[in-house]
Amino acid sequence: MTTLTDPPRESFRLSMLINDTRYRSLTFQAIALLVLIIAFAYLTNNLLTNLAAAGLNIAYDFLGSPAGYDINQTLVEYDSQSTHARAAVVGILNTLLVAFLACITATVFGVIAGVLRLSNNWLVSKLMAFYVEIFRNIPVLIWIIIIFTIMTAVLPGPREFRGDNPTSTMLLDLFAFTNRGIYIPAPVWGPGSMVVVATFIASVIGVIAYRRYATNLLYATGRLLPMGWPSLAIFFVPTILMFYIMGRPIGLDVPELRGFNFQGGIKVGGPLIALWFALSVYTGAFIAENVRAGIQAVSKGQTEAASALGLRPGRVMNLVVLPQALRVIIPPLISQYLNITKNSSLAIAVGYADITATLGGITLNQTGRAIECVLLLMLFYLTISLSISAIMNVYNNSVKLKER
Amino acid sequence: MKKSVILGALTVAGLSAGAAAAGTLDDVKARGKLNCGVTTGLVGFAAPDANGEWKGFDVAVCRAIAAAVLNDPTAVEFVPTTGKTRFTALASGEIDVLARNTTWTFSRDVDLKFTFVGVNYYDGQGFMVPKALGVSSAKDLDGATVxxxxxxTTELNLADFFRANNISYEPVPIETNAEAQQxxxxxxxxxxTTDASGLAATRATFEAxxxxxxxxxxxxxxxxxxxVRHGDDEWGDVVRWTLNALITAEELGVTSANVNEMAANTGNPEVARLLGTEGTLGDMLGLDAEWSKRAIAAGGNYGEVFAKNIGEETPIGLARGLNxxxxxxxLIYSPPFR
Amino acid sequence: MSDTHAQTVAFVRETEIPEAAPPYAATGPVKWMRENLFATPANALLTVVAAYAIYLILAPTLPWILNGVWTANSLAECREILQGATGACFAVLTERWPQLLFGFKYPSELYWRPSLAFVLLFVAVAPVLFFDLPRKLLIFTGLFPFIAYYLIWGGTIFVPILALVGCLGGYAVYQRFVTGSFAAGFFGGIAAALLIWYIGGLLIPDGASENAMLTPVPSRDLGGFMLNMMLGVTCVSLSIPIGIALALGRQSSMPLIKVVCVVFIEFIRGVPLITLLFVASVMLSYFFPPESTVDLFLRVVIMITMFSAAYIAEVIRGGLAALPKGQYEAADSLGLDYPQAMRLIILPQALKISIPGIVNVAVGLFKDTVLVSVISMFDLLGMIRGPILASTEWNGVYWELLGFASLLFFVVCYGISQYSQWLERRLATDHR
Known part of the structure; x- marks a missing residue:
């Protein structure tokens, strides 16, 4: 211990900017700022000179002019007279659509494959290992192209449904699987259908309320109410009853072959399916690894302790293993969702009209406004990514081990 | 690891060498190579063959320009461009001339600040259908998937056509010709649907x-x-008149086989002016007198180039038609050489 | 008890009975199958489903592969040979083999050069990957970039030699000054290298590359799988130092530096690689000085390096965070300044923890190099989608080509990931 004296009050000298650690960071930052400014000024200057030399300017008013091209799959109303901005919106919605669908199916594939890979069954676990390795080690762009090619080559074209003795038939006379896409029946809402829908929503709420009541009862009194059958009954019976009481107001618009294509029903386009499926199986392989790691991360003692308490295997999984595994699984899972969103930009290879294909593809080609389009494109993806990261941070904070 | 540093250093060195030159023509001469933007592969127009040599109708134009300016038809660096990258490549100076079956439109000429120096192929968008479909007119295509x-410009034309005829369709946009074919x-x-020439080229590769x-x-x-880029008129003139020289040569019966002979003893003053034995046309362009002779000798006149790459004798089998x-x-018409 | 018992028994066996063979069903393949394939009814069902799935996959593909045609000059010829039978047309691979590997422009008489560089790559990478090899081999690793550059691009030998001399000079200056102050050594080294390059650049005679021993090959002529390998190797190796710098910057206490690094990393990680490649192909040329053209290869290398640097930075940040705080404090208490602490204490440990993560990023990046086919570069996929499928001879040969591309990528990526797992096991034992 040295004696405590006030350090001598030095007056500030210039050399302290380099030698004194208290001020040195300021010097560094000032230099860094200067370098940054110079670099930016240099790049901006180059950009402006180049643009001036080419006689170009940066302007976004092309977004307001008619796009002039058609898009085959749109979630909002769009025709060739709509603006480029609207085409971009169509693209954004399509990106979100395929990303959303792929996230769901990739999770399903991933969980199944991850769990099965830990199975005792040798054949199944090897098959799943094969699935995971083959999809993880081949570029997703190649997978997208392969799956799109398989789809167009294997599924029949609409012409094969034609004629008296067609080579292909519709499944149950309701679904048509063609290489242009899958046609499924669309519901037709007749009068009174709203009552049925309202009943359905009410019964969903009813199921939730019943389950909550049962849980509360269990905790309060220890009485175990049956869960499965009553839930199913509440879920189905009122809706079906109401459906018949109202005189079957909801009909089906079944697709049928008219002219070149199937008409009616809902069409899920081929490019969408190919991209959706490719992203799902590709990302599914990664998720499978996360799930496997998550389950393996829960130490065996936890399972054994839960069994020793007398919990049944199902409850061991639900109450002990899963909550702990999820803490490990979810953060990488969310970044896989982020990857799906970013990889959906490869839609360009299969002709799916996502944002990269509309704004970054046809609009860019037609207007030649490369800088503007690419900037907007990056802005969109950045917004999506940052929102997903924000959600992830909120989740991470909420599941952080609460140490007491 | 230091590869790119060196590349960067080399680029800087190249930059300081080229910075003094003002126009594209001087740049090309100083570089000794013509940078020519072509497609990434459309058989007949521009595609690398099995040996990696670029071959095709657009390629021949580039070779003629290189022969005229640099006295060497092989002094061309072919830069493959996609529909997306071609205009940037030209605007940023990565390429000197874009010969990539690009349609001359108002907005490209005016808004994007390019100069179209002429037309080497008059094309139009057509449709191909399987015979089995039994369609005889595009107006029967209501509800078809395209x-x-x-x-x-294909997407725009298609949208216009179907809107004008008030029929519906479903577009399937595909990036490459090979995938669209599949x-x-x-x-x-x-x-x-694509340009009629492309359709013919595509059909030629089918099994049946x-x-x-x-x-x-x-x-x-x-x-x-x-x-070429807007504003560099000297260079634009070189490209324009090289193309015109090929066209005029066909009109006057000058071929790659007889160009030397014609230059030596022709009675026709037009041929003499074209081949530089009379007048000083080459000088005015900033080239020597024999520029057009070399351009013609490189791959032949317009008709020869056409016949060799896309004509009826080739698998693509296009008739001259409008061309x-x-x-x-x-419609192939060159202003006079005088 | 035992005595009385012994008297009542007439016969006592004195030798051990030889072990009876276990029941037929409890041994050998039957037992294995019962335990591993048919343990429970549900399990048996799964086995049957899996076997059926395998059958479904193999039934059409096996005859297709086994019946493949390996010599033909076009798809039409293949079809003639097959006479309508199922069969692949692998002839496209044999005929276009050099194009698939080297692209269509690389001069065929020079194929030995990239091949040699490829073989040397293994020699150079080996000491980095396997710690047991003699450390002297690292010298070759250091020389490899220059050798590989010279082999692949050719041209005058002065360029790689000059680059090497510059690096050595920079390193010498760095060694000289680093004991005093890291900053002085670091920036002095860079300045020295730049000076040597600048002066040397003036000394290289004009036209030296025209009559050089190895014919120069412009980078536009590179293609095929070689391009994927080159992009992968160059960008990963360049991005590791940048990634380290970014990771340190993100942890820095200086707000400005931290903000810059965070913005950079989050921006790059937030956009898909394809948009960055669009930037490389359609935007980046506007940011270079007028009158200069930077070739597409270099522009793509810049963008991919930035991309992978951001991801590697995050991996290294994880490594830095995983390091016990005591290590930082110990370094401080020894009186080491920041560069010394980082160089001698923190980074060696943090990097070791991060190696598996870095390898994962490298595999992902290598796979992502196929995206350059979207911006008209003829890598393996670009060659397939462009010149080969567009040619009149091979129009329509999708499966063989895509299968081949998948196989190549699978072999490389699976190899790297197996290495990563091996390394993880090895490092794990080190820590216990």
Whole structure:
């Protein structure tokens, strides 16, 4: 211990900017700022000179002019007279659509494959290992192209449904699987259908309320109410009853072959399916690894302790293993969702009209406004990514081990 | 690891060498190479063959320019461009001339600040359908699924055509010709549409070309031609008149075989002016007197280039049609050399 | 008890009975199958489903592969040979083999050069990957970039030699000054290298590359799988130092530096690689000085390096965070300044923890190099989608080509990931 004296009050000298650690960071930052400014000024200057030399300017008013091209799959109303901005919106919605669908199916594939890979069954676990390795080690762009090619080559074209003795038939006379896409029946809402829908929503709420009541009862009194059958009954019976009481107001618009294509029903386009499926199986392989790691991360003692308490295997999984595994699984899972969103930009290879294909593809080609389009494109993806990261941070904070 | 540093250093060195030159013509001469933007592969127009040599109709234009300016038809660096990258490549100076079946349109000429120096192929957008479909006119295509190769004016023409005829369709935009073909052959679309020349080239590669027909409707005007940057008129003139020299040569009967002979003893003053034995046309362009002779000798006149790459003798088998000389009722017409 | 018992028994066996063979069903393949394939009814069902799935996959593909045609000059010829039978047309691979590997422009008489560089790559990488090899081999690793550059691009030998001399000079200056102050050594080294390059650049005679021993090959002529390998190797190796710098910057206490690094990393990680490649192909040329053209290869290398640097930075940040705080404090208490602490204490440990993560990023990046086919570069996929499928001879040969591309990528990526797992096991034992 040295004696405590006030350090001598030095007056500030210039050399302290380099030698004194208290001020040195300021010097560094000032230099860094200067370098940054110079670099930016240099790049901006180059950009402006180049643009001036080419006689170009940066302007976004092309977004307001008619796009002039058609898009085959749109979630909002769009025709060739709509603006480029609207085409971009169509693209954004399509990106979100395929990303959303792929996230769901990739999770399903991933969980199944991850769990099965830990199975005792040798054949199944090897098959799943094969699935995971083959999809993880081949570029997703190649997978997208392969799956799109398989789809167009294997599924029949609409012409094969034609004629008296067609080579292909519709499944149950309701679904048509063609290489242009899958046609499924669309519901037709007749009068009174709203009552049925309202009943359905009410019964969903009813199921939730019943389950909550049962849980509360269990905790309060220890009485175990049956869960499965009553839930199913509440879920189905009122809706079906109401459906018949109202005189079957909801009909089906079944697709049928008219002219070149199937008409009616809902069409899920081929490019969408190919991209959706490719992203799902590709990302599914990664998720499978996360799930496997998550389950393996829960130490065996936890399972054994839960069994020793007398919990049944199902409850061991639900109450002990899963909550702990999820803490490990979810953060990488969310970044896989982020990857799906970013990889959906490869839609360009299969002709799916996502944002990269509309704004970054046809609009860019037609207007030649490369800088503007690419900037907007990056802005969109950045917004999506940052929102997903924000959600992830909120989740991470909420599941952080609460140490007491 | 230091590769790119060196590359960067080299670029800086190259930059300081080239910075003094003002126009593209001087740049090209100083560089000793012509940078020519072409497609990434469209058989007949520009595609690398099995040996990696670029071959095709657009390629021949580049070679003629290189022969005229640099006295060496092989002094061309072919830069493959996509529909997306071609305009940036030209605007940023990565390429000197873009010869990539690019349609001459108002907005490209005016808004994007390029100069189209002429037309080397008059094309139009057509439709190809399987014969089995029994369609005889594009107006019967209501509700059809149409495969389009993206990156050209094709999408716009298609939308216009179907809107004008008040019929519906479903577009399937595909990035590359090969993939569009595969979709079409698998029946994922009923119709394949692109420039008529491209359709002919595509059909030629099919297993059974006879099973597919081109519909009679040509729904657009597609004057394809080489283009250069706006504002560099000296260079634009070189490219324009090299193209015109090829066209005039055909008109006057000058071929790659007889060009030397014609230059030596011709009675025709027009031929003499074209080949530089009379007048000082080459000087005015900033080239020597024999520039056009070399351009013609490189790959032949317009007719020879056409016949060799896309003519009826080739697998692509295009008739001259609109691309015949004006003297034969076509549109190929060069202003006079005088 | 035992005595009385012994008297009542007439016969006592004195030798052991030889072990009876276990029941037929409890041994050998039957037992294995019962335990591993048919343990429970549900399990048996799964086995049957899996076997059926395997059958479904193999039934059409096996005859297709086994019946493949390996010599033909076009798809039409293949079809003639097959006479309508199922069979692949692998002839496209044999005929276009050099194009698939080297692209269509690389001069065929020079194929030995990239091949040699490829073989040397293994020699150079080996000491980095396997710690047991003699450390002297690292010298070759250091020389490899220059050798590989010279082999692949050719041209005058002065360029790689000059680059090497510059690096050595920079390193010498760095060694000289680093004992005094890291900053002085670091920036002095860079300045020295730049000076040597600048002066040397003036000394290289004009036209030296025209009559050089190895014919120069412009980078536009590179293609095929070689391009994927080159992009992968160059960008990963360049991005590791940048990634380290970014990771340190993100942890820095200086707000400005931290903000810059965070913005950079989050921006790059937030956009898909394809948009960055669009930037490289359509935007980046506007940011270079007028009158200069930077070739597409270099522009793509810049963008991919930035991309992978951001991801590697995050991996290294994880490594830095995983390091016990005591290590930082110990370094401080020894009186080491920041560069010394980082160089001698923190980074060696943090990097070791991060190696598996870095390898994962490298595999992902290598796979992502196929995206350059979207911006008209003829890598393996670009060659397939462009010149080969567009040619009149091979129009329509999708499966063989895509299968081949998948196989190549699978072999490389699976190899790297197996290495990563091996390394993880090895490092794990080190820590216990």
């Amino acid at each position: 495969c389009i190769q993206t990156g050209t 979709q079409y052959l698998a029946g994922a679309c009923d119709v394949y 070309p006879g099973d597919h027909v081109l519909l009679p409707e040509i729904i657009s005007k597609e004057p394809l031609g080489p283009l 015949a000389q004006w003297t034969d009722g076509g």
